[in-house]
Every structure is written in structure tokens, then in C-alpha cells.
Amino acid sequence: MKLTFPHMGNTYIALKALLDTLQVDYYVPPTGSRESFELGIANSPEFMCLPFKKVLGDLIQGLNHGADTILFGNSRGQCRLSHYGDLLQNILHDMGYRFHYINLNFRDLTYGEIRNKLEPLLPGGISRARLFSAVSSAVKTIFAVDDLYSEACGVRCRECRRGDADLAIRRFEQRAKAAKGFSQTRRLIRETKDRLAHVPANGAADPVKIGIIGEIFLCSDPFTNLELEKKLGNMGALAVNTMSTSEWIRRHFISAILPIKPKDKTVRAAQNYMHTDYIGGHGIYTIGNAELMCRDGIDGIIQIYPFTCMPEITAKSVLNEVQLQNNVPIMTLILDEMTAETGYITRLEAFVDMLQMRKNRVRSRFG
């Protein structure tokens, strides 16, 4: 038995360590591979959303490399993610692949659910305590990796020599692929953090702060969002990503195991504009995060989502109002497989330049 799973941003680092610990044989599809993406595009329905195409591509790569078991899931929300599983299996079957499909329920992702679904994979079985500790370590690792990346964003926009932070992250990614188990991964994260802390920073730098909101897969996956965080950083802007994998874990895993569900302040903030708490996917968080960031003081916001994403379109139609009420510019970037990187860079540059000029104007008036 050999397991494969699709990529979503940097989750593979934690997932790999988890599977190492559980001693499951696995194959990680190549990261940032245009080839697997093309495979996904060629075999997906035309108007299906970008994450689906990316996921399908990764799975095809995995099956081509000897995997016979797929680890993925289904949600039960209002968006198309709830039917990814069925459609993926249909398409892969039609392509002639035979495989076993492990369907995690993303809506109710508890320890019990993970145990039920993973247990058959482990020939010797696994004790409840060991699984509990392994899954907890994986969750911790996801948080640590996200923390590392957001730290890199903070360093990148202030570094004296362009590329220092990128180099540290690139080295981290290379070595993370070879790392085995949690302790090695954790050590690697610590070392990289150390390295980032020693990057010489320009003390006088006053970067514009740009919030990233939108569809979670695109926000957290540097390959599909064409390295948005990195590009903004290298233009001298501080990127604040509200939708990371750890955010997903917090909303779907941690809230599923909590006995009391706390009131979500992001949802509450969105209710000035949407008189409901759910518009499918993470649409309501897009609006809520935009509003919260505006209140906390941010220079600009970028909404990013895949073409035809239904919840985000609904959110977008309201963002114009958020923009007017708070006087904070919001730019929407819609990506699909046809997006050309150069045009994308031009739009980002124009946005960052505009924000910088805006900031300077305010400063010269009041400062």
C-alpha cells in the first residue's frame, strides 16, 4: 500500500512528518509542478474551479508514481468542495486508475474521524494515545510552518539585501522534503527562524501593509497564487495573510473538537454587510477579515480567488461597500490556469505604488 495526497500550500511538511511517524508508505507529488497542474487541467471540466484542477493533477501524479491509496476528503458546505471527492473518483476511474479512496469528512474532522479513516491503513493498528500525539504534533507543525512563513513576510519587506529571506525559505523547503519525522522538521523550522532573525534589516523601512483575503486554497498555496506573498514582499510591502492552512485547521479541526463553540468575531464583523452567518465556503470570513483589518489600520487589501468561485463572488459584491465605508482600497485578483504572470505582476506593482503614494501623501499632510 502506498498513499498519496494533494498539495495545499505547505501542509505536505506536516503531513509527511505524520505519515513518517505512523510508518505509512507514501508518495508526495512534486511541489510547484507545472506538469502536474497541466495534467489536472487537461482532465477537469472546463469551468470547474482552479483548486479542483490542481488537486486532480497532484493525484494523477501520485497514481502514476505507484500510489494506490488517495487521502482526501469531502466537506458538506454550500460550495463545490463538497463534491470534489465524487467527481475526482469518477474522473480518475474513467482514466483507468484503480485505487482506494480515503474520504475524510472536513466538516467534522475530529480525532475519532481521523482514527476511523486511518486505522485500516496501519497493518499493526495503532493505539489511541499514539495517534492522538501524532495528530497533535502534525497540527502543531502546521501552525509552526505558517508562523515561519508569516515571519518571512515580515523580514522580506525590510531586508537590506533583496533575496535573503527568499533564500532562507528556499533552503527550508529543500531540506524539508528530505526531513523525516517531527523532530527533524521542528529543528529545521527553528534553524530557519534563526536564520531569518539574522537577516540584516533596514531600520528606516516603513512598508505598506497589505492584507490578503479570499478563497483559502489560493491564499495558502504559493504555486497557484503565483507566490503572492513573496512578490509583495519583494516590492517592499508587508503581506498579512488571513487565510492560511493553520486558519483552516483552527476553523475545522480545533472547533470540531471544542465542546463550546465561541462566537466568531470575524463573522460578527461581516454582519454589518451580510445579514447572515454563512454564504458558503469562507465567503463570510473574507468580508469579516476585510472589515477587521480596516478597523485595525491597514493600507490596502487584496482579495484573491479562483475564477467562478461562488462564495467569493458573493463576498466581492459586498467588498465595494467595505472599501467605501472604511476608505481602504481593495483590489480583487481572479486567477485561473490562463493567468499570465507578467500581467499579474503589473497589477500588483501598480497597487503597491498607489498605496505607497497614498501613505506618503497622508504622512506629508499630517507628519
Place this chain on the structure above:
Amino acid sequence: MKSHHGAGPSKLKVIGIPEGLMIFEQKQLWKKFFESLGCHAVCSGHTTKRIMNSGIEMCCNETCLPVKAFTGHAASLCGKADCIFIPRYASVCSHEKSCPKFCGLPDEVRISLNNKIKFLEIDIDFNRDSQKTQKSLDLLAGELGRSPKTVRDAFDSIVKPGLAAEVSPNRSCSYEPGAPVLAVLGHPYMIFDRLLSMNLIGKLQDAGYRVMTPYDVRRSVRRKNVAPFLSDSFFETGLDMLGGAQALVNLPELAGMVYLSSFACGIDSLVLEIIEHKIRNGRRIPFLKITIDEHSGEAGFDTRIEAFLDMLPNTESIRREKIV
């Protein structure tokens, strides 16, 4: 809150009902509902070029054509009504859900219209939380100056049974065995709207075919046909299409299928794939996919339909019959 019973005066006298999206099918229900509460209800009527253009101007660019037309319908009611009623359809029965755009529709339209008119809404979410409906009905009762009980009773007796009606109000024709049939699939507010569909059904009928839609099949049959299908909850229109297509594909007289979809429709991207998959692996029926948006030209649309009809087997005999 002052409560009135029976046909007391309400604060909001004229309620505007935009005829688009889900209300397209259910406008009679909502009209009756408000009339029973002593209000006067005005509908926006058929989609016109003017309604559509005003909607296109006001809406966020990325949304789909039916939502744009809907916004146009709402805008056309400003001046004619005291307030506009838009229900928030999340799901009309358990294990079914609607397009996510419907969940935010009242807010979307309110913001597109710059808050220039009052809006009334009702939450309909029977899959996740039917309590929500009760709460929103109580709010509505306050707005209308009625007792909550009157409004709840009116909703339960008039609207609720019709939300998942067995027989659709938009049946395209009565079915006569023998005549060659073309199945037209698509969301009801697309295929039955003459302007949005560019009169697709009329054109096919003029060409001598009997047109059938999934809405000619009873709802329970539509649902039964998709029974072993997909995971536990699915888009309502998706189920209608899948179940309807499955029922229609078994008609011996079926000559072809046309799927009319609006550009960038998320639900259709899924449903189309599944229907095509079924047709490819089952009885091989000629299948035409047409995607339209506000930039579609009618001449190109007609050409595609003609080409499709010419390609169908036995078209000659139908044509000849029609000329004779």
C-alpha cells in the same frame, strides 16, 4: 411591538417581488403569502432588455447573468413598491442546498441598489437550521405590523408546501407519445425566461420538436432517479437536472439534449460533467452545451441550434411534415 390581528393596516403596503432566480418559479406563492397578510404585491414582470441592462450596470462584474437580471428586476421595482422582498434561499428541504449566491442575495442586491429602498427577507434553510426561518418570520411580522402567529401560519399554509412542489408551475408542454422529443436542461429561471434563454424552447418547438424539460417530470421521480448518486447533500437545481435527465434519457422518442448554462455557473460545471459522463457511458444521445452571458449574440446562438438540429437523425422527416 404593537400587534395587529386579521386584516389590520400594515406599515408597508406595497411589496415588490423581483421575478428572477428562485422566485421565478415561486412568485405566485409569495404573492399569495403577502396578499393573505393584507399587503399588495407587485411583481416585476417578464425580463426585458431594459431590466437586464440596468442589472448589468449595477452588478459586480463576475456574477452570473441570472443574478444580474435579478438585480435589474429589483431595480425596476423602485418607485413602484414600498419595499422589495428577497428570500434568502439556502435550502428548501433537507439534504438539498441552493447555489451559494442565493445565501447572500438580499445583501448583494441591497448594496447594488445603494440602500435606496427598504428590503424584506426570509431565511429558508431547512437543511441546516429551520429555526432560522421562524426567527426571520417573526422579524418580518414586526416589519409588516402583524402578529408573528399570523405570519407563521400564512407561511406554513401557503409557502412551505410549494417550496418543494411535486409539479412545477413551468411545465413546457403536455407529453404525447410518438413525437420526437428534445430535452432542454438548465436552471428554470434560465430556460423558461424568454429573454435570458433567447426563446430557446420556442425556437425548438418552431423547428417541429416537442420540448421537454426536467420540470415536466414529477419532483419525486426526479429525486428517485438520482437516489444512488453522490454524497449526501447536493445542489437543488443539480438534482433536478440529474434526475430529470435520467428520466428523459429513457424516453424512446428522445432525439437530443440541449443544456443551456450561464457563463461561469459553478453548479453547471459539476452537473454538466456528470450528465455527459452518464450519456457517454449509456445511451448515446446527441448533446449540445450552450453557454451564454450578456455578450452572447442571438445570431450565433441560432446558428448553433440550427447546426445541432441538422445533425440529428430523422430531421428530414420532421421538416417535411412541418412543411406539409
